Amino acid sequence: xxxxxxxxxxxxxxxxxxxxxxxxxxxxxxxxxxxxxxxxxxxxxxxxxxxxxxxxxxxxxxxxxxxxxxxxxxxxxxxxxxxxxx
Amino acid sequence: xxxxxxxxxxxxxxxxxxxxxxxxxxxxxxxxxxxxxxxxxxxxxxxxxxxxxxxxxxxxxxxxxxxxxxxxxxxxxxxxxxxxxxxxxxxxxxxxxxxxxxxxxxxxxxxxxxxxxxxxxxxxxxxxxxxxxxxxxxxxxxxxxxxxxxxxxxxxxxxxxxxxxxxxxxxxxxxxxxxxxxxxxxxxxxxxxxxxxxxxxxxxxxxxxxxxxxxxxxxxxxxxxxxxxxxxxxxxxxxxxxxxxxxxxxxxxxxxxxxxxxxxxxxxxxxxx
Numbered sequence: 001x002x003x004x005x006x007x008x009x010x011x012x013x014x015x016x017x018x019x020x021x022x023x024x025x026x027x028x029x030x031x032x033x034x035x036x037x038x039x040x041x042x043x044x045x046x047x048x049x050x051x052x053x054x055x056x057x058x059x060x061x062x063x064x065x066x067x068x069x070x071x072x073x074x075x076x077x078x079x080x081x082x083x084x085x086x
Numbered sequence: 087x088x089x090x091x092x093x094x095x096x097x098x099x100x101x102x103x104x105x106x107x108x109x110x111x112x113x114x115x116x117x118x119x120x121x122x123x124x125x126x127x128x129x130x131x132x133x134x135x136x137x138x139x140x141x142x143x144x145x146x147x148x149x150x151x152x153x154x155x156x157x158x159x160x161x162x163x164x165x166x167x168x169x170x171x172x173x174x175x176x177x178x179x180x181x182x183x184x185x186x187x188x189x190x191x192x193x194x195x196x197x198x199x200x201x202x203x204x205x206x207x208x209x210x211x212x213x214x215x216x217x218x219x220x221x222x223x224x225x226x227x228x229x230x231x232x233x234x235x236x237x238x239x240x241x242x243x244x245x246x247x248x249x250x251x252x253x254x255x256x257x258x259x260x261x262x263x264x265x266x267x268x269x270x271x272x273x274x275x276x277x278x279x280x281x282x283x284x285x286x287x288x289x290x291x292x293x294x295x296x297x298x299x300x301x302x303x304x305x306x307x308x309x310x311x312x313x314x315x316x317x318x319x320x321x322x323x324x325x326x327x328x329x330x331x332x333x334x335x336x337x338x339x340x341x342x343x344x345x346x347x348x349x350x351x352x353x354x355x356x357x358x359x
Contacts, residue, residue, distance in 0.1 A: 011278035017234050018284045025241050025288065 022065045039065070039074060050078055057081070090198040093205050093333070094223035096247075098239025100210030102231045103267035106303060108207035109137045109312035110323070111227070114330035116171035117314065120202040123162065125174040125193075127219035128209040129184055132176035139166060139310025140173050149177035152189030158196050167315055172201075185218050194222040212242060217250050224253070225261045227333075228291055231268045232280040240264075240289055263294035265329060270299045271344050282342055295329025297322050298343035 060079035146156035
């Protein structure tokens, strides 16, 4: 945190933009890489497994991808119904 | 003998600064003493002539040359200020298929003989005009704003550069450079704008330059002089000059333009927002 952040409103739209782009482009690059296909099938498999035990809302699933250097991490956030109720 | 390097300036999305970049880089190269030709591939919606201040001296255009109605030498417009800088203007014709593949190949081949650098200003989009502009390029400058739609479209263009160009078909890989325009370091710092590192991360193309958002760019296009000629000391012109030296192979670190405001300015701007 620097002085500027203290005085001004800290926006975070840039990191949201980066994340949206990374996910989107991973899908759009599907033609030339197996990466994107892998990510979307992984996502579906994980969702299917969770859905077997818990009633989940497909809209309450958040996908995050971060690529820094040579490492790509995929994060899947699934909101459980009980957590939403509280 | 053909020693020219053909560079395509491309982006996918319109309005990000392809024409400004083409004019700025072409004139910066000419200032370095090279024989330079800027070619406007935006048939139907030409603008490079206007940005370079040559709009009233256009007689023949690229389509005339491609069709064999005029020779290249008849169509080339010499720059007012630099006698080693030329423009091959686009046509206003509405016929989208006015450019043929063979014709473009012949014209680029001929330009290679006369010049050291040929800068091709691509039309926006991924249609025929854009693929023709990039087809015979040796290198590409990809222009992006730090904004989601612009970055996404650049990704598409990178895909095309790696698939639909002569180099790609011959099994090679086109060298690519990323030019980020309309950059606002203040907003990037506060997280309101994608930072240059973010865009480089996403597109995986090495950065050739970062052009700050600047009033000088509009002023330059108003008077029809490339920014690198009209306002040499403006931050935007400096960014383009540096990018040009990198294009020439100089190994200089990319400077991210800082805002001019001091701490006090930041403070008041923050309060006003």
